[in-house]
Amino acid sequence: MYDVIVVGAGHAGCEAAAAAAQMGRSTLLITMNLAATAQMSCNPAMGGVAKGQIVREIDALGGLSGIVTDHTMIQFRMLNRKKGPAMWSPRAQSDRLRFAETWRLLLERLPKLDFRQETVTGLCIVNDGGRRRVTGVYTGLGRKIEARTVILTNGTFLNGKIHVGEKNFSGGRSGEKAAHGLTEQLVEAGFVSGRMKTGTPPRIDGRSIDYSRLEVQAGEEPPGKFSFTDTPPLTHQIPCHIAYTNAAVHAILEEGFEASPMFSGRIQGAGPRYCPSIEDKIVRFADKDRHQLFVEPEGRNTIEVYLNGFSSSLPEDVQERALRKIEGFENAKLFRPGYAIEYDYFPPHQLHLSLETRRVENLFFAGQINGTTGYEEAAAQGIVAGINAALKVQDRPPLVLGRDQAYIGVLIDDLIHKSTDEPYRMFTSRAEYRIMLRQDNADMRLTELSYRLGLADETRYQALEEKKRECQRLENRLKTVFFTPEEINPLLESWGESPVREKTSADRLLVRPNVSLEKLRTLSATLDEYCRRQDVAESVEIAVKYAGYVEKEAEMAAKIKRLEDVALPENFNYHAVGSLSNEAKQKLTQIKPRSLGQAARISGIRPADISVLMVYIGR
Numbered sequence: 001m002y003d004v005i006v007v008g009a010g011h012a013g014c015e016a017a018a019a020a021a022q023m024g025r026s027t028l029l030i031t032m033n034l035a036a037t038a039q040m041s042c043n044p045a046m047g048g049v050a051k052g053q054i055v056r057e058i059d060a061l062g063g064l065s066g067i068v069t070d071h072t073m074i075q076f077r078m079l080n081r082k083k084g085p086a087m088w089s090p091r092a093q094s095d096r097l098r099f100a101e102t103w104r105l106l107l108e109r110l111p112k113l114d115f116r117q118e119t120v121t122g123l124c125i126v127n128d129g130g131r132r133r134v135t136g137v138y139t140g141l142g143r144k145i146e147a148r149t150v151i152l153t154n155g156t157f158l159n160g161k162i163h164v165g166e167k168n169f170s171g172g173r174s175g176e177k178a179a180h181g182l183t184e185q186l187v188e189a190g191f192v193s194g195r196m197k198t199g200t201p202p203r204i205d206g207r208s209i210d211y212s213r214l215e216v217q218a219g220e221e222p223p224g225k226f227s228f229t230d231t232p233p234l235t236h237q238i239p240c241h242i243a244y245t246n247a248a249v250h251a252i253l254e255e256g257f258e259a260s261p262m263f264s265g266r267i268q269g270a271g272p273r274y275c276p277s278i279e280d281k282i283v284r285f286a287d288k289d290r291h292q293l294f295v296e297p298e299g300r301n302t303i304e305v306y307l308n309g310f311s312s313s314l315p316e317d318v319q320e321r322a323l324r325k326i327e328g329f330e331n332a333k334l335f336r337p338g339y340a341i342e343y344d345y346f347p348p349h350q351l352h353l354s355l356e357t358r359r360v361e362n363l364f365f366a367g368q369i370n371g372t373t374g375y376e377e378a379a380a381q382g383i384v385a386g387i388n389a390a391l392k393v394q395d396r397p398p399l400v401l402g403r404d405q406a407y408i409g410v411l412i413d414d415l416i417h418k419s420t421d422e423p424y425r426m427f428t429s430r431a432e433y434r435i436m437l438r439q440d441n442a443d444m445r446l447t448e449l450s451y452r453l454g455l456a457d458e459t460r461y462q463a464l465e466e467k468k469r470e471c472q473r474l475e476n477r478l479k480t481v482f483f484t485p486e487e488i489n490p491l492l493e494s495w496g497e498s499p500v501r502e503k504t505s506a507d508r509l510l511v512r513p514n515v516s517l518e519k520l521r522t523l524s525a526t527l528d529e530y531c532r533r534q535d536v537a538e539s540v541e542i543a544v545k546y547a548g549y550v551e552k553e554a555e556m557a558a559k560i561k562r563l564e565d566v567a568l569p570e571n572f573n574y575h576a577v578g579s580l581s582n583e584a585k586q587k588l589t590q591i592k593p594r595s596l597g598q599a600a601r602i603s604g605i606r607p608a609d610i611s612v613l614m615v616y617i618g619r
């Protein structure tokens with residue numbers, strides 16, 4: 001009898017298992033192929049816009065994705081540096097093989113975690129006086145393994161079907177079997193399932209690419225990192241390259257449209273709108289005569305190369321011929337063609353905010369099974385499901401992160417209250433409090449919370465306390481270092497800022513857009529001493545510069561929170577409230593929000609509907 005069984009060792013499953021085991025729960029990670037633990041199914045990269053913030057948050061909570069990324073990255077860049085710090089997003093090019101290997105090694109160090117390589121074909125579900133409850137899993141070899149909670153993280157494997165041109169076959173990922181039986185059992189238990197699709201580009205033999213004809217994209221120096229722990233800095237970066245499609249490439253791809261599973265209707269599921277295939281891009285952006293492609297190494301010691309932006313499910317010969325029309329790829333050899341995959345998912349309105357299913361108690365879903373796309377989104381749900389399964393076993397209330405606390409809170413809140421019928425990925429624009437939810441302050445937002453839950457360890461907590469003290473000392477110092485008009489005005493003028501009339505403190509100067517801490521510290525030895533820690537200097541500078549905006553967001557969050565405090569009973573009869581719109585009645589009945597605040601965020605619910613509910617509840 002385990003406390004927690006996690007099905008699937010993808011990004012969601014690994015984080016879920018690590019969290020539950022680190023919280024002291026006896027945990028079993030059961031997966032089809034242990035050699036494919038934490039496999040990067042698609043691009044060898046972690047982070048990116050909004051996703052980088054998520055990895056930092058997972059790390060701040062005590063998860064392992066950031067640590068694994070730091071140990072195995074081959075290139076680091078902070079995206080959106082030219083925009084405000086709310087948009088800064090770390091991204092790493094990973095070594096695919098080492099990423100998977102490092103995950104496995106870290107998991108194997110957890111004494112509370114057991115492993116089993118097998119396929120789960122069914123769930124043990126009992127009926128306790130009308131309440132369904134999961135009590136374990138059945139495996140393909142006919143074993144029953146019991147557990148108090150089960151977390152399903154099946155990714156793209158549920159009834160997965162792979163398409164390459166007119167060929168299609170059952171599979172969960174290239175070279176791996178699909179999982180059958182679970183969808184059918186869950187649908188029989190009353191769950192609604194849907195179908196989605198995603199795709200991946202061809203992998204190429206790097207020796208066959210003429211790099212001299214491509215643009216170089218180097219990493220940032222000095223490189224940053226993801227984890228707030230003392231992971232080693234990246235020392236030897238490997239460049240990526242940029243290539244472009246052209247009219248000849250497009251013409252060849254168009255020849256294959258007739259055989260395309262997407263255009264012929266053989267694929268029914270909705271695909272990731274923001275990560276379209278190359279054939280999709282040619283059709284949707286017909287006015288563009290070229291598309292940018294990123295040529296990304298798959299690792300430090302391999303010749304395999306990933307062609308980001310050239311995802312395709314056209315026939316292999318079409319992919320190969322089109323590829324060879326790209327400058328620098330005239331002699332390109334394929335390792336394997338791109339393909340599309342269709343799979344089952346479960347619309348996430350069927351979950352509580354804890355990621356436990358509403359229909360079957362103690363059963364949790366996390367990752368792509370909930371209609372998301374991306375490693376980071378999957379890992380984020382994994383750690384939350386792992387924490388909540390562990391808390392459930394201990395009869396403790398679940399962890400529900402607010403939209404003003406974390407991107408992870410936004411992600412789960414969106415999933416549960418808006419559900420999704422196309423692959424959901426995170427963007428900064430989805431977060432209304434994004435000046436508060438920055439990558440630099442994820443530890444300040446989340447580590448203490450996780451420590452209190454029993455996940456983040458003492459070392460992390462002490463490191464946070466030390467950082468807080470250092471930040472406070474620098475903030476105080478900024479208030480006491482003054483510059484006279486004589487010494488600062490010539491510089492202000494050269495930076496494009498208006499002069500000051502009297503002695504001005506460093507914190508007041510720092511609010512100005514063209515004044516940076518980097519510049520000020522060169523003028524004051526005391527200030528320079530307090531800025532030694534790069535992370536502290538960055539956090540304090542952002543906090544000072546954006547204090548006004550942060551305050552406004554906090555006020556707004558407090559206002560919305562007041563709506564969150566107005567509870568809605570789970571079995572409230574919305575159809576009995578005459579003045580609600582029909583759409584509101586239908587969505588509220590389906591989604592069953594727990595509070596007025598949550599009801600207000602459901603798409604299609606208008607402010608007028610909320611006013612009606614307020615009056616009704618008030619009564």
Ligand SMILES: Cc1cc2nc3c(=O)[nH]c(=O)nc-3n(C[C@H](O)[C@H](O)[C@H](O)COP(=O)(O)OP(=O)(O)OC[C@H]3O[C@@H](n4cnc5c(N)ncnc54)[C@H](O)[C@@H]3O)c2cc1C
Nearest residue numbers: 008010011012031032041042120155157179367368374378
């Ligand atoms: C072809 C392809 C293209 C993709 N393209 C993109 C993209 O362009 N952009 C993007 O952001 N993301 C993309 N992804 C998605 C990305 O890989 C996933 O979002 C992410 O890996 C999901 O993580 P997960 O943990 O939910 O599932 P996965 O990483 O898929 O892991 C699922 C795990 O569960 C195991 N498993 C499944 N069923 C069972 C069972 N019954 N019993 C035991 N074990 C089981 C599997 O073996 C696997 O280890 C793509 C994925 C694929 C396959």
